[in-house]
Amino acid sequence: MKIVIVGSGTGVPLSDRGSPCLLLMASGEYTLFDLGPGSLRQLLRIGIAHQRIDRVFFTHFHPDHTADLVHLLFATRNPRVLEARKPFLLSGARGLSEFLKKLQKAYGKWLRLPDRLVEVDELEIAKPDRRDFKGFSVFSQPLRHTSNSLAYRVEQDSGASIVYSGDTGYSEELIEFAKYADLLILECSFPEQYKVDSHLTPALAGRIAAKAKAKKLLLVHLYPEVLGSDIPGQCRLSYDGELLIGRDLLQLEVG
Ligand SMILES: [Zn+2]
Ligand SMILES: [Zn+2]
Numbered sequence: 001m002k003i004v005i006v007g008s009g010t011g012v013p014l015s016d017r018g019s020p021c022l023l024l025m026a027s028g029e030y031t032l033f034d035l036g037p038g039s040l041r042q043l044l045r046i047g048i049a050h051q052r053i054d055r056v057f058f059t060h061f062h063p064d065h066t067a068d069l070v071h072l073l074f075a076t077r078n079p080r081v082l083e084a085r086k087p088f089l090l091s092g093a094r095g096l097s098e099f100l101k102k103l104q105k106a107y108g109k110w111l112r113l114p115d116r117l118v119e120v121d122e123l124e125i126a127k128p129d130r131r132d133f134k135g136f137s138v139f140s141q142p143l144r145h146t147s148n149s150l151a152y153r154v155e156q157d158s159g160a161s162i163v164y165s166g167d168t169g170y171s172e173e174l175i176e177f178a179k180y181a182d183l184l185i186l187e188c189s190f191p192e193q194y195k196v197d198s199h200l201t202p203a204l205a206g207r208i209a210a211k212a213k214a215k216k217l218l219l220v221h222l223y224p225e226v227l228g229s230d231i232p233g234q235c236r237l238s239y240d241g242e243l244l245i246g247r248d249l250l251q252l253e254v255g
Contacts, residue, residue: 020220020221030048034066056069061148073113077113082117160255181214184209191229216244
């Protein structure tokens with residue numbers, strides 16, 4: 001399977017970093033994790049039109065992870081798109097349906113699509129959950145960034161695994177969930193001097209990756225503050241595996 005970092009940034013507009021979005025290409029299907037503002041346009045830069053997206057998993061409902069859901073629904077209403085569109089899945093923590101309804105209330109008919117086209121699937125928020133697809137499974141783990149935040153683990157039937165934290169502070173549950181991942185994608189928001197409980201620093205990301213014994217660590221959700229700091233130096237205090245600092249459109253083969 002292949003993963004593409006569609007956006008390695010945050011909600012802060014940067015010319016060289018889009019908002020959170022990952023693309024998983026597996027079994028000939030396109031699965032997205034998060035859909036931050038500008039993601040659909042970013043996807044076009046690697047030749048993926050929004051009509052080809054099979055499903056989207058949301059880690060949580062903050063605007064930097066969901067704003068292009070509005071764009072996706074609206075763009076799908078184009079009559080020529082609508083005619084040819086195959087059904088797609090929107091998945092996230094319990095509360096996703098309500099979130100969608102509120103967006104539709106705000107925008108009216110401009111976000112409404114035929115029922116046959118969109119399936120909304122809510123995952124547990126009090127315990128881990130799982131969904132199976134052709135050739136791979138997606139596991140979810142509730143985290144405490146918000147009351148409905150999830151981390152995801154993709155496991156190919158062959159055994160290869162990718163874990164994506166979404167937004168999170170330091171978390172023992174995340175360490176367990178990420179055990180022995182071939183690729184661990186962690187948020188890395190702020191340097192030590194701006195540390196907050198609900199996000200990771202490079203040092204904390206390194207500690208999580210080391211404790212999880214992840215084979216490879218990839219850092220995303222990079223705020224300008226952390227980009228101006230010594231990310232590898234801090235991360236290396238505890239993690240000595242392969243380390244990558246995310247950049248937009250970086251592609252990695254896993255498994
Ligand atoms: Zn967030
Ligand atoms: Zn975020």
